[in-house]
């Protein structure tokens with residue numbers, strides 16, 4: 219149960235997470251509970267995407283990464299994959315003017331080349347149209363999986379070593395980060411997962427080393443702006459130590 223006390227705390231717009239990742243889970247269960255086809259859950263989930271992108275932009279979140287389709291999701295029934303690709307394409311086309319108007323830059327992380335050609339084409343148009351926008355980055359994780367991303371990075375680095383462009387001793391954590399799909403992006407400060415599941419499911423596993431995690435019991439299609447704001451307030455109360463001791467317990471202040 220939510221306490222009134224927590225609802226009365228105001229959100230501090232100066233200390234929002236810069237990079238926020240969301241694992242949008244529970245579309246299928248939302249549909250099942252209503253005796254609907256799973257695709258109806260994804261359709262309703264797309265409406266939630268719209269409203270959360272809008273509120274994230276209004277609040278001033280710098281970067282929002284949405285886990286929209288994983289490398290493992292290709293193994294779902296063909297009809298569901300097709301429906302998800304169709305929804306994605308519709309979203310990317312219908313929202314591109316909104317992104318432009320609101321200064322949102324769209325970026326893709328994942329295996330873009332595996333997506334259907336027509337989806338890739340619409341993505342490219344949206345990427346190009348929004349490339350100079352600088353108020354928020356909307357990262358869509360599509361055909362994304364951390365293990366594939368890390369494997370890909372290892373291959374890129376191995377090729378550079380083979381061609382003598384670099385030496386094995388040049389390999390550092392920063393170098394590995396710079397060969398991931400998220401190169402140049404800061405690590406996520408906060409990762410929200412909906413539907414009560416307690417796992418990362420191959421999402422930003424390298425990047426999430428020190429991310430705060432929040433598990434919401436709400437199924438993604440029911441996830442609201444109000445709950446989103448409550449989660450941000452919860453994040454603001456946390457003490458992020460990154461493996462060190464907190465300032466208040468440290469002797470050297």
Ligand code: FPP
Pocket residue numbers: 242243244245246247248260261263264267284285286287288291302305306309358413438
């Ligand atoms: C997980 O729910 C959700 C997905 C695999 C896809 C997420 C897609 C959307 C929210 C809609 C399209 C995206 C965009 C960006 C327009 P699930 O199907 O695994 O749910 P379940 O665990 O209840 O079965």
